[in-house]
Amino acid sequence: xxxxxxxxxxxxxxxxxxxxxxxxxxxxxxxxxxxxxxxxxxxxxxxxxxxxxxxxxxxxxxxxxxxxxxxxxxxxxxxxxxxxxxxxxxxxxxxxxxxxxxxxxxxxxxxxx
Amino acid sequence: xxxxxxxxxxxxxxxxxxxxxxxxxxxxxxxxxxxxxxxxxxxxxxxxxxxxxxxxxxxxxxxxxxxxxxxxxxxxxxxxxxxxxxxxxxxxxxxxxxxxxxxxxxxxxxxxxxx
Numbered sequence: 001x002x003x004x005x006x007x008x009x010x011x012x013x014x015x016x017x018x019x020x021x022x023x024x025x026x027x028x029x030x031x032x033x034x035x036x037x038x039x040x041x042x043x044x045x046x047x048x049x050x051x052x053x054x055x056x057x058x059x060x061x062x063x064x065x066x067x068x069x070x071x072x073x074x075x076x077x078x079x080x081x082x083x084x085x086x087x088x089x090x091x092x093x094x095x096x097x098x099x100x101x102x103x104x105x106x107x108x109x110x111x112x113x
Numbered sequence: 114x115x116x117x118x119x120x121x122x123x124x125x126x127x128x129x130x131x132x133x134x135x136x137x138x139x140x141x142x143x144x145x146x147x148x149x150x151x152x153x154x155x156x157x158x159x160x161x162x163x164x165x166x167x168x169x170x171x172x173x174x175x176x177x178x179x180x181x182x183x184x185x186x187x188x189x190x191x192x193x194x195x196x197x198x199x200x201x202x203x204x205x206x207x208x209x210x211x212x213x214x215x216x217x218x219x220x221x222x223x224x225x226x227x228x
Binding site: 032034036041042043044045046049051090096101103105106 | 117146155156158204206214216217218219220221222
């Protein structure tokens, strides 16, 4: 069965500093991995995905994520955080043979001015 | 700018009443998902459709919830009768289901409060 863990409920970072939001997964076979962001009172927005190829994936709003197969991780990163990045971030995984997505519990990112 | 739309955005109802939530997926998307989001449970998959056919509704309480796609431009989620524990934000998402690598596009959600 597929599963996703986001070990941190909350991440605080100062504006201008690099940020990392962690995600680990469990899936049989090669995973498809996704990051979504949710701003208050809004639906989830797609940020980026890893399907195959280069382990470093670049996405929207300056975010990137690194796929690490040996550590079964897909951490979200940004070199310089903005206050406007404050939101709820979800990691999701899909088994290529499966039908649906499994979302992690979410990590609340707070960027402090 | 193609978007998933959901109506109503907010719904307050009394326990025992029927609730119907509607979703218009992005034109051309053939896969539709219904999710429920609460503080306690996070994001839960309720049901999803491909080419209007239900593929999985194992996440739904079958005795009171039902999901349908009357046509390719409309998906509905009904709760009858509603209960206070159904209070949540319900999201619809659509995707272009080519293989399994597609991302989902979420609507703004329907915030349901059952008193």
